[in-house]
Amino acid sequence: MEFSGGCLCGAVRYRGRDPMGGGHCHCVDCRKASGTGHGSHMMVRQDAIEVTGEVKFYESPADSGNTVRRGFCPTCGSAICSTNSGMPGVTVIRASSLDDPEVFKPQMVVYAARAASWDPVAQGLPAFDGMPPQERRPS
Ligand SMILES: [Zn+2]
Numbered sequence: 001m002e003f004s005g006g007c008l009c010g011a012v013r014y015r016g017r018d019p020m021g022g023g024h025c026h027c028v029d030c031r032k033a034s035g036t037g038h039g040s041h042m043m044v045r046q047d048a049i050e051v052t053g054e055v056k057f058y059e060s061p062a063d064s065g066n067t068v069r070r071g072f073c074p075t076c077g078s079a080i081c082s083t084n085s086g087m088p089g090v091t092v093i094r095a096s097s098l099d100d101p102e103v104f105k106p107q108m109v110v111y112a113a114r115a116a117s118w119d120p121v122a123q124g125l126p127a128f129d130g131m132p133p134q135e136r137r138p139s
Pocket residue numbers: 007008009010011012073074075076077078
């Protein structure tokens with residue numbers, strides 16, 4: 001499935017394919033960067049998305065110790081995408097920047113314990129207080 005999106009002013013645009021799902025995050029960093037109570041994140045392989053225009057990045061540490069880089073348009077400030085050093089090869093698109101927001105099919109809610117009372121956790125999705133427990137790898 002193909003999708004497209006961009007920032008509010010149009011200086012940043014992207015086209016991608018085959019989204020891998022994602023979810024809503026109510027962590028403090030996502031709230032502060034979002035303009036509302038949570039960030040909505042859609043994962044896609046880095047080689048399945050092409051971004052045009054200048055994206056500025058803000059780097060900060062995640063609870064896990066990984067580095068999160070949050071990309072935004074330097075002109076209009078719209079959140080576009082992010083990467084996490086713990087997920088190499090993956091770009092995380094902000095669902096808010098999609099041209100067709102229905103492309104995003106959220107699968108879970110993370111940091112649900114930190115949700116603000118005025119932005120309740122989405123119903124009908126698995127919700128985790130923090131990050132979901134890591135899957136055990138077969139040895
Ligand atoms: Zn812009």
